[in-house]
Amino acid sequence: MEGAWWAVLTVIGSLLALAYYAFVAAPARLHRWRCEGLRAFARLVELRTQGRYGRSEPLAEIANAVAMRLGLPLHERRRLELAVYLRDIGMVAIPYSILNKPTAPTPAERALLNRHAEISASIAEQIPGLWRVASIVRLHHVVYKENPDAPLSAHILSALDDWLRIAENADADAATAVLKQGIGARYHPLVVQALVSELRQRSADGWVYLTRSAALWL
Amino acid sequence: MLALPGTQFRMSKRKRFWLWFFSLAMASAGLLLWAGVPLVQQHQLGVFTGIVALAIFAELLLIRYPLRPEYSDRGLWFSVSTPVVIAAIIIYGWQFGVWLDAVISLAAGVLTAQLKNTRLRWAFTNTVQSVPSAGAAGLMVAQIQGEPVSPVGWQTLVILILSLLMYMIVNTLLVSVTVAIAEGVRVRWVLGQTLLSLPRDIALMTPISFLITAALAAYGATGLLGVLAPYLALRQAFVIAARQQELYQQTIRSLGFLVQRAHPYTGGHLQRVSQWARRVAERLGLPPERCELVYEAALLHDLGKTVLDEQILNKPARLSPQEWQEIKKHPQLGAEILCDTPFLSPIIPWIAMHHERPDGKGYPFGLKGEQIPLEARVIAVVDAFDAMIGGESPNQHRPHRRTLTLEEALAELERGAGTQFDPQVVSTFKQVVQEWQQRRTAGART
Numbered sequence: 009m010e011g012a013w014w015a016v017l018t019v020i021g022s023l024l025a026l027a028y029y030a031f032v033a034a035p036a037r038l039h040r041w042r043c044e045g046l047r048a049f050a051r052l053v054e055l056r057t058q059g060r061y062g063r064s065e066p067l068a069e070i071a072n073a074v075a076m077r078l079g080l081p082l083h084e085r086r087r088l089e090l091a092v093y094l095r096d097i098g099m100v101a102i103p104y105s106i107l108n109k110p111t112a113p114t115p116a117e118r119a120l121l122n123r124h125a126e127i128s129a130s131i132a133e134q135i136p137g138l139w140r141v142a143s144i145v146r147l148h149h150v151v152y153k154e155n156p157d158a159p160l161s162a163h164i165l166s167a168l169d170d171w172l173r174i175a176e177n178a179d180a181d182a183a184t185a186v187l188k189q190g191i192g193a194r195y196h197p198l199v200v201q202a203l204v205s206e207l208r209q210r211s212a213d214g215w216v217y218l219t220r221s222a223a224l225w226l
Numbered sequence: 227m228l229a230l231p232g233t234q235f236r237m238s239k240r241k242r243f244w245l246w247f248f249s250l251a252m253a254s255a256g257l258l259l260w261a262g263v264p265l266v267q268q269h270q271l272g273v274f275t276g277i278v279a280l281a282i283f284a285e286l287l288l289i290r291y292p293l294r295p296e297y298s299d300r301g302l303w304f305s306v307s308t309p310v311v312i313a314a315i316i317i318y319g320w321q322f323g324v325w326l327d328a329v330i331s332l333a334a335g336v337l338t339a340q341l342k343n344t345r346l347r348w349a350f351t352n353t354v355q356s357v358p359s360a361g362a363a364g365l366m367v368a369q370i371q372g373e374p375v376s377p378v379g380w381q382t383l384v385i386l387i388l389s390l391l392m393y394m395i396v397n398t399l400l401v402s403v404t405v406a407i408a409e410g411v412r413v414r415w416v417l418g419q420t421l422l423s424l425p426r427d428i429a430l431m432t433p434i435s436f437l438i439t440a441a442l443a444a445y446g447a448t449g450l451l452g453v454l455a456p457y458l459a460l461r462q463a464f465v466i467a468a469r470q471q472e473l474y475q476q477t478i479r480s481l482g483f484l485v486q487r488a489h490p491y492t493g494g495h496l497q498r499v500s501q502w503a504r505r506v507a508e509r510l511g512l513p514p515e516r517c518e519l520v521y522e523a524a525l526l527h528d529l530g531k532t533v534l535d536e537q538i539l540n541k542p543a544r545l546s547p548q549e550w551q552e553i554k555k556h557p558q559l560g561a562e563i564l565c566d567t568p569f570l571s572p573i574i575p576w577i578a579m580h581h582e583r584p585d586g587k588g589y590p591f592g593l594k595g596e597q598i599p600l601e602a603r604v605i606a607v608v609d610a611f612d613a614m615i616g617g618e619s620p621n622q623h624r625p626h627r628r629t630l631t632l633e634e635a636l637a638e639l640e641r642g643a644g645t646q647f648d649p650q651v652v653s654t655f656k657q658v659v660q661e662w663q664q665r666r667t668a669g670a671r672t
Contacts, residue, residue, distance in 0.1 A: 016440075022433030023456050030459045034466035041470055045477035047566040052484070055533040055559055065566075100484060104535040135476065137469075 039086050042137075043068070046093035053096045057107045061096040061124075063176075067168055068092045070206060074164050077202040088161040091132075091144035095165060098127025125149055152196045163196035167203055170195075180207070243407045247351060250400065254357035258328060261321035261361075273318070274326065276447020281310045281330040282337070306461050307334075308397075309435035310450075311360055312389050316371075316382060317442045320364025327360035328353055351404060359397035363389040386435055390428050398424060418514030423467065434460045474569060481563075482525045488532040489539050495612050500524040502608040505658045506651065507601065520601050523573035527580045527605050530559030557581050558590045573601075580605040585645040603648040607655050610647065611635050632659065 053062030068089050075085045099107060102124060106117045113121060129146035132138045147155065147162035148169060167187055174183035184204055191200050307330055315323030335349020367389045398420050406413040434456050441449030485496060503524035507517040531539055534556060538549045545553065561578035564570045579602035582588035584595045588606075598606075614635040630638065636656055643649040 026433060026463060027459045030463040034463060038466055038470055041473050041569060044567045044569060045473060048481060048563050051566055052532055052563045055562060
């Protein structure tokens, strides 16, 4: 009989492990896999545009932290992370000469560059399981005043994308100042507040994120 | 296959499928007749009906397991009714289990055909695959079970694991042969994918099958209602595993699509290079999963070109030295694109080194001989060969180079063996190409 009890306990333990695997561990691992897969696309864009677009590693982490501060549920945060990797994938459809033009783009070229959000969203819509991410990708340059009802994730991405671009070209403080100036006009007030708090909390070594990929020196 | 001296008669895919189907059907019918109708004899009709109801429910919750698109776009559709069948075999005997599997496979197959608009022939195919699998597992249990044992004891657990193993091995083999015949691909290619998930499947199914055994022993068919929640957890685990596989393939397919888009005249080139590379890897004796990785690496070997300027890639004239320097960056750039994607990490070195040469004059690292992985040497040979012969349509030819004939290209490879190319890979590749040529000639004759 003792053997039977051990068997029963083993089975119960296995079933609990199975439930944990099926509903917690495996979905989390699936999400990691998805992110790792999409990171290849983000890296491709980053290399193709000499680091001007597609940066994803610092963004994904900070975006998740900001989303947690704003109380976004787990599934929303996961979508936001996927949107970080996918947001600039549309750049692959834009000619290399325009992407890497040393001078300022002409209005026509600027219009073409601005289409990347729409192209990225269209690509996301084609990938099974990512159609919900497409709406965040489409609005990742959303202006708060023009579309205050856009998903909070899109507002986070819009502010963070701008912050990273300015921080890389100038410095982190200047980027934060630009965000603060744009509160209520270009950027969502709650998002800027959460982002600034998050950035303040990060230690000085956090800015190691701003160093560029070694591959860009190839 | 019928063979006469000097000529070959290959059976059509359709005929081979039906021949395989009828062989399985005869085996299944034989097993069912041998099993008799024990349920009626032993007045187990009520229990049987209850189990059938649950198992049909299990069968209807189908999961799509994707196979590589070049093997089958349909993928494999599977359900998780096996734990129920194994538990029934252990409690009620192998005859009961065989009939149970036959009835649920057929009933669920017919219902699925109606609900999901699938072909009815797959319902019959699934049935004739399930019955021999249940028969093999059941007969093994009958041999080792001997005296009745406690349904929740260690002995039952061991018997259950062994019978699950037997069922899954037989079923995987039969399904793989069916897919290979239906899709016209090699059995070992399909087995290379289906066998990989076997240990995980058995580990997931064992606890639930044990629970069903205990429930059946204690409460009969009614006890099965208590296992619905764990069953759905098991199904969820399989769904996630299938999605993970799908994700892996999607990533490779999408990256491959980007390479083709960035460099249109390499489109067909990538497909051909991948297929040749896999055949050479097989001939070199690499394990099946390694051969699949070679296929994927060959598909993505030019990934770095997506980063380069299209004007250089598509330049119809000769490239300037500076432009060549740009082009030479592509192996390293390809590896760099994948460096943050750990599930593709095995193929990264092969992509980075597919332009290395045994004499050390290659790029980007100038590695020599054995320093270059075998897989990268395989890709180097087939890549060069395909670049020399070009595609089958004129717009697939390299713009600044004369296209060579098959024989000229092979001779060129032989000239470069030992310096530009690995001699062992060149000789293996030559055999593979010659066999392909012979098959093509024989096909043209018939």
